Amino acid sequence: MSTLLEVKNLKKHFPINNGGLLKKQNGAVKAVDGISFQVKQGETLGLVGESGCGKSTAGRAILKLLEPTEGEIRFKGEDITGYRGEKLRKLRRDMQLIFQDPYASLNPRKTIEQIITEPMKIFNLPKQQRKKKLDRLLDVVGLSSYHKQRYPHEFSGGQRQRIGIARSLALDPDLVICDEPVSALDVSIQAQVINLMEDLQQEFNLTYIFIAHDLSVVHHISDRVAVMYLGQIVEIGEVEELYSHPKHPYTQALLSAIPEADPELSRERILIKGDLPSPSDPPLGCKFHTRCPYAEEICRTSNPLLKQVSSGGQQAACHFVKEVALEH
Amino acid sequence: MPALPQTTNPPELPGPKNNASAKSSSLWLDALSRLVKSKTSFIGLCIILLLIVIAIMAPIVATHSPTDQQLLNRYLAPSAEHWLGTDELGRDIFSRIVYGTRISIQIGVIAVGISAVIGILLGGIAGYFGRWIDQVIMRIIDIMMAFPSILLAIALVAVLGPSLTNAMIAVGIVGVPQFARIVRSTVLSVKETEYIEAARAIGAKNNRILFQHVLPNCLAPIIVQATLSVGTAILDAAGLSFLGMGAQPPSPEWGAMLSDGRAALQTAPWVVAFPGLAIFFVVLGFNLFGDGLRDALDPRLKQ
Numbered sequence: 269m270s271t272l273l274e275v276k277n278l279k280k281h282f283p284i285n286n287g288g289l290l291k292k293q294n295g296a297v298k299a300v301d302g303i304s305f306q307v308k309q310g311e312t313l314g315l316v317g318e319s320g321c322g323k324s325t326a327g328r329a330i331l332k333l334l335e336p337t338e339g340e341i342r343f344k345g346e347d348i349t350g351y352r353g354e355k356l357r358k359l360r361r362d363m364q365l366i367f368q369d370p371y372a373s374l375n376p377r378k379t380i381e382q383i384i385t386e387p388m389k390i391f392n393l394p395k396q397q398r399k400k401k402l403d404r405l406l407d408v409v410g411l412s413s414y415h416k417q418r419y420p421h422e423f424s425g426g427q428r429q430r431i432g433i434a435r436s437l438a439l440d441p442d443l444v445i446c447d448e449p450v451s452a453l454d455v456s457i458q459a460q461v462i463n464l465m466e467d468l469q470q471e472f473n474l475t476y477i478f479i480a481h482d483l484s485v486v487h488h489i490s491d492r493v494a495v496m497y498l499g500q501i502v503e504i505g506e507v508e509e510l511y512s513h514p515k516h517p518y519t520q521a522l523l524s525a526i527p528e529a530d531p532e533l534s535r536e537r538i539l540i541k542g543d544l545p546s547p548s549d550p551p552l553g554c555k556f557h558t559r560c561p562y563a564e565e566i567c568r569t570s571n572p573l574l575k576q577v578s579s580g581g582q583q584a585a586c587h588f589v590k591e592v593a594l595e596h
Numbered sequence: 597m598p599a600l601p602q603t604t605n606p607p608e609l610p611g612p613k614n615n616a617s618a619k620s621s622s623l624w625l626d627a628l629s630r631l632v633k634s635k636t637s638f639i640g641l642c643i644i645l646l647l648i649v650i651a652i653m654a655p656i657v658a659t660h661s662p663t664d665q666q667l668l669n670r671y672l673a674p675s676a677e678h679w680l681g682t683d684e685l686g687r688d689i690f691s692r693i694v695y696g697t698r699i700s701i702q703i704g705v706i707a708v709g710i711s712a713v714i715g716i717l718l719g720g721i722a723g724y725f726g727r728w729i730d731q732v733i734m735r736i737i738d739i740m741m742a743f744p745s746i747l748l749a750i751a752l753v754a755v756l757g758p759s760l761t762n763a764m765i766a767v768g769i770v771g772v773p774q775f776a777r778i779v780r781s782t783v784l785s786v787k788e789t790e791y792i793e794a795a796r797a798i799g800a801k802n803n804r805i806l807f808q809h810v811l812p813n814c815l816a817p818i819i820v821q822a823t824l825s826v827g828t829a830i831l832d833a834a835g836l837s838f839l840g841m842g843a844q845p846p847s848p849e850w851g852a853m854l855s856d857g858r859a860a861l862q863t864a865p866w867v868v869a870f871p872g873l874a875i876f877f878v879v880l881g882f883n884l885f886g887d888g889l890r891d892a893l894d895p896r897l898k899q
Contacts, residue, residue, distance in 0.1 A: 333796060360799035372790040377812045387798035435798065 271345075272475050273307040273330070273443060278339035280322075280329045284548060297548045299325040301499035302339070304574075307443070312469065312476040314490030314507065316483060316522070320544055322499040323479045324368075327445045330477070331363050332356055343443070361391060364436035368448040370428035374420040380406075380431055381416040387438040405434040408471065409464060426457035430464065437472060445477045450485060462489055483526050487511055495519045498547055498555040501574065505582030515577045515584035517560050554587065562588055627816075630892040637888015643881025651697040660688035662695040662848040671864040681866040683857060689867065692848035693874050699849045700878060703764055703833040704826035710768025711829075712822055715775020716811065722776065723783030724806050734780065737773045745770045746835055753841040760849070763842035767832045771825050778821050782814040789813075816893035823886035827879035834875055850875050 834851025843849030857867030
């Protein structure tokens with residue numbers, strides 16, 4: 269499998285201006301602070317982390333919906349970081365986004381037909397072809413052709429999400445970034461949409477970056493998982509390996525919080541104390557040290573880098589990977 | 597009790613067939629039903645419809661020619677022959693008011709059309725592109741708003757020359773800031789929505805996003821503002837005509853009629869009173885309708 273997407277040291281900082289006339293910059297919110305990873309053709313990379321850790325920002329920066337502050341994005345071997353204007357527009361055919369909120373992501377003034385065919389119109393597909401494609405897309409996402417003339421508000425959340433999925437597939441993209449595509453849906457509908465997404469991946473040979481905070485959903489759909497904390501990746505690896513042998517204390521804490529449907533099972537919950545520190549003023553050293561049960565002096569001064577922790581390619585960013593893993 | 601004939605009401609068939617025939621109800625239909633339910637806006641709507649009917653049927657409704665002078669019949673009080681009396685040249689006031697409806701509607705629609713087109717463009721561009729374009733446009737709008745509107749209109753007519761067309765242009769330009777500000781603020785909120793981000797993600801260009809995605813979603817406040825502006829435009833144009841800078845004699849414009857009749861205010865008050873009442877009702881009609889429209893289109897009031 270070839271590498272489809274490669275992200276190197278990607279940063280997205282949002283400047284904080286004090287409201288004055290001169291717009292003096294007062295520091296920055298470091299939403300994404302140097303993440304690197306690769307995504308192979310046809311795989312699903314899960315991106316997990318708590319709210320505000322920068323996962324959505326990372327997704328949008330990769331799609332260049334947000335201008336990255338620093339770093340490099342290579343797509344199909346090409347450096348797309350500096351793409352602008354027409355070149356960037358052409359790139360949109362190959363990279364698409366599925367939104368979190370199916371209620372906000374569809375234009376309420378357009379019919380389903382208009383919504384799904386718009387990308388094809390923008391890229392000048394002939395009318396006949398648009399029609400055929402529309403019918404096929406409606407079919408694969410499980411909507412009927414009489415839905416075409418309706419408006420988004422006439423649909424349920426699950427149906428709307430499927431409309432959004434059909435729109436993002438209209439241009440036959442290679443990479444689809446799914447920004448919490450099921451977190452706004454009921455649990456029963458979540459399964460439907462997830463299964464649909466898996467079928468579509470098979471059928472259209474899609475590569476997914478699946479952003480979510482629901483660890484069980486990520487476990488189900490992902491091939492590899494990256495765990496983010498305060499704008500950085502703290503652990504990344506194959507899904508089974510990472511879920512069974514988490515090496516970073518943050519990953520361990522996250523995984524121990526997944527509820528299990530077995531009342532007999534007694535487990536040790538790893539509780540992390542306190543709140544997520546502000547991304548505008550992140551702690552020095554290891555960003556997790558303020559909440560880490562194992563933190564020592566070195567964690568307060570030096571930020572650990574991702575390093576190989578297993579033969580399977582799992583990487584974690586912790587000074588005490590070995591000790592922590594043993595203790596677990 | 598005699599047995600009633602059985603009314604056969606077959607139970608509705610479930611299934612996709614029923615679903616398919618279900619009509620697509622748009623947001624506008626919802627709004628319309630709410631609009632008709634409100635009493636005040638219904639009254640406003642009636643006034644506006646009445647006005648339009650009168651304007652279209654003016655030759656049938658009017659009892660006399662609006663410009664026909666009968667100098668022997670000057671300042672006649674209302675009577676069976678002249679329902680609302682006659683003015684200083686013996687013209688029938690009722691007929692003049694009826695024909696004046698045409699002028700007023702024309703003024704309202706054209707002036708508001710000018711305001712809306714310019715205002716929507718300026719406000720849309722300012723709100724959507726932001727940065728220095730926004731600053732430049734909105735500071736110009738601020739300057740326009742700093743002038744009293746009638747003074748600005750007078751200045752414009754002074755430059756263009758007094759005529760009804762120029763009065764409409766002047767009133768139209770004076771109304772631009774209202775539209776620009778409302779459109780800008782709506783655009784600012786709409787452009788942050790996810791469906792605009794979605795449009796960008798599928799490769800839409802700025803023009804397409806602004807005109808096909810952002811502005812159509814700003815329509816509700818624009819329509820409300822347009823309706824409310826018609827009243828103000830008619831009022832402003834009447835003011836200009838009153839000052840002799842709008843409609844020229846012998847055109848039966850209501851503001852000009854007020855001006856012509858003010859010399860005889862003491863002896864023949866009907867010459868002034870009836871055109872004044874006409875202006876009052878029309879402006880009231882548009883304001884009531886506009887307010888109702890605002891309530892109907894506000895999704896927060898949806899139950």
